[in-house]
Amino acid sequence: MWTQGWALSASWRNAGFSHRASACSGTFGNFALFFHQSCPPSNFSLTQTAMSRPLTVFGPYRSPTDGTLMLESVSLNEVAERYGTPCYVYSQSVLLQSYQEYRDAFQSLDTLVCYAVKANANLSLLRLLAAQGAGFDIVSGGELFRVLQAGGDPRRIVFSGVAKSRQEIDEALMAGILCFNVESAAELRRLSERATRLAVTAPVSLRVNPEVDARTHPYIATGLRTSKFGVPATDALALYREAKKLPHLKIVGIDCHIGSQITTLEPFLEATDKILDLVHQLAEEDIHLEHIDLGGGVGICYRDENPLSLSDYASALKPRFSQFRGRLLFEPGRRIVGNAGLLLTRVEYLKSIPERQLVIVDAGMNDLMRPSLYQAWHEIVPVDAPRKTDQKVDIVGPVCESTDVLGTERVLDVQAGDLLAILSCGAYGASMSSRYNARPLLPEVLVNGSLTTVIRRRETYADLIQHELP
């Protein structure tokens, strides 16, 4: 079974799955299977029921019968037929497995995984995570509203962000969140003032900038000396002393978040050691913390990265907390939802220009901003079995911007009308999308086994103008 599976791997490699070496286990419907994401066994069939090994569901794979792309038990051709394109599609199993993997990595410690809502704020996904007991990291009143609507426990919410308004602070105070991750002296004073006004106590954690180079794209590095985020480590002690004196504040924690899509341990360890240094200094001043929040930032595989294993991450961090009696918090976003989603798009036209073959698709930079914003690389594969070719094409969208390019120099044999899947779009895909060029926001479809559910309907033209004067 495995030999046959690997024999097919060249075609999966063409399909762009060769780099996905990691696997994880889980259940799938009421039968058990096992396959490697990059090369499912060639005789694997979704109608098989008498399998004994645990299933690995780690993103899309090719049907061994006709080579079309599947997510869980669902053909992506069928999803496109049913819901149209462009369209975001998520795997419930991947989402939940990723969350559980994070939560379980630190099992022996008292930890709380606060999913970073900004990565993907869809209500149904939040609901699934809330039902698992997840906490949430929010950065706005709108995200607070979403989490509460999804049944999230306010006592598991941390509120980050450099520009919390009075209204947002009041809403979070009234909701009774776990803590405010305070990012400046001015915010600390405002928080005290609002808590005093509302006659409540505000739980405070200072977001400290540990001045660590996360070795990631500069646009998603947040722990550099010049970053707008957090308070400089050198100011932190003075600010804690002030927090101790200000009315209606209770110091509960410390936190840091150094950036996103980080694929090596060193920046995390460097930041953790700096934070622990501060924790010791605070203890000497009789300021004892209930929690330490190490933020998110653990990267995923988009192309050929070798992302950190969560067990390595946990093993490296755990010994550092043997003396700490409080709780450890994390704020992962991308690692939970990134590989759980893909974007389905249809080829509208082929076009030749000097030195380039263009594949013009119906999804654009407004739907998936990462390539144009960060030069981010997403794997783009045909939904039907890939055809062999040497031809390199650029995949571009309909938006009237030269930066509306989703992928360059991809080896693909594509015809007008073909369906493509842009992979690893679960994080910072739909949540960063816009209506630029008066393009309605996309539908989002959740796959659970053989079930598909529209968890956000496609917007209509009427939706585009509903908040404007007629």
Ligand SMILES: Cc1ncc(COP(=O)(O)O)c(C=O)c1O
């Ligand atoms: C404060 C904070 N926490 C957590 C995250 C989540 O980061 P990631 O999705 O890389 O885990 C971010 C993302 O920018 C953030 O700003």
